[in-house]
Amino acid sequence: MQYHVNGRLVPAEEATVSVRDRGFMYGDAGFETLRAYGGTIFEWEAHVNRLRRTCEALSIDHGIGDDELQARIHETLDANDVRDAYVKCSITRGVQPGKLTPAPADNPTVVIIVSELPRGGKRGTSVWDGSATAEIVETRRVPDQALPAHAKTHNYLNGVLARLETEADEALMLDSDGNLTEGATSNLFFVREGVLHTPSLSGPVLPGITRKVVLELAEEVGIPTRTGCYRPDDLRRADEAFLTNTTWEVRPVGSLGGEEFAVGSVTRELAAAFDALVESRHY
Numbered sequence: 228m229q230y231h232v233n234g235r236l237v238p239a240e241e242a243t244v245s246v247r248d249r250g251f252m253y254g255d256a257g258f259e260t261l262r263a264y265g266g267t268i269f270e271w272e273a274h275v276n277r278l279r280r281t282c283e284a285l286s287i288d289h290g291i292g293d294d295e296l297q298a299r300i301h302e303t304l305d306a307n308d309v310r311d312a313y314v315k316c317s318i319t320r321g322v323q324p325g326k327l328t329p330a331p332a333d334n335p336t337v338v339i340i341v342s343e344l345p346r347g348g349k350r351g352t353s354v355w356d357g358s359a360t361a362e363i364v365e366t367r368r369v370p371d372q373a374l375p376a377h378a379k380t381h382n383y384l385n386g387v388l389a390r391l392e393t394e395a396d397e398a399l400m401l402d403s404d405g406n407l408t409e410g411a412t413s414n415l416f417f418v419r420e421g422v423l424h425t426p427s428l429s430g431p432v433l434p435g436i437t438r439k440v441v442l443e444l445a446e447e448v449g450i451p452t453r454t455g456c457y458r459p460d461d462l463r464r465a466d467e468a469f470l471t472n473t474t475w476e477v478r479p480v481g482s483l484g485g486e487e488f489a490v491g492s493v494t495r496e497l498a499a500a501f502d503a504l505v506e507s508r509h510y
């Protein structure tokens with residue numbers, strides 16, 4: 228494989244960054260996980276906008292234009308001859324003198340890695356086999372006042388600690404007041420009496436791009452949607468539940484803390500609508 232490091236394609240084994248890079252030392256970096264379907268990036272605008280907001284939250288003024296970033300991603304896909312892929316694009320504040328206080332990001336570190344995934348869309352294959360197991364863990368989501376949830380930074384320790392607590396596929400976290408937020412790397416949806424619910428972005432929830440697309444699709448196919456503040460019991464009493472993220476797309480929850488969940492018709496309808504959207508846009 229070849230990866231893109233600071234403007235150059237290099238063999239994966241030679242793709243390294245400095246031990247003094249602030250992304251390594253402090254998690255002082257932003258990133259995006261993107262999905263290429265048939266050679267083009269799904270929801271590019273949404274990803275580049277979220278990356279911009281992350282970099283603004285961290286005051287990383289890296290000076291790399293959106294088109295330049297997109298060109299680097301396509302160069303990486305082409306160099307590896309892959310069209311269906313997971314793409315990770317990271318921008319760190321770079322190497323700076325050994326002080327916590329950041330200096331301007333005059334020399335950011337920019338890394339793009341890709342790895343091949345199965346085809347998506349209507350004739351595609353999911354990256355997961357079977358419904359997800361999920362568990363509500365003790366680790367609480369970091370409050371927005373401590374670290375803004377909309378910033379997708381290299382510091383994923385909150386999610387790492389949550390995942391360490393469980394053998395389940397996804398660790399669901401509550402906020403400091405005990406309300407549902409999201410999984411370590413996914414947004415949470417549940418269905419009750421035909422209404423689709425997901426925790427609102429006013430809580431410490433990453434504005435997932437798959438979440439946004441799924442809410443739009445639900446509206447298009449006439450499924451009523453609500454965003455709000457929910458308790459664990461709202462989820463336990465739900466008729467169906469699913470998780471969303473860029474690689475899982477729409478993944479049903481098959482059990483929560485050992486209690487079985489049926490894969491319901493709303494989840495199936497939205498997964499099919501998602502596949503149809505990908506098919507029409509990318510293949």
Ligand code: PMP
Binds near residue numbers: 411412438
């Ligand atoms: N929440 C968290 C904490 C995540 O890490 C992710 C993955 N980026 C998501 C939600 C889902 O976001 P997206 O649909 O943009 O992949």
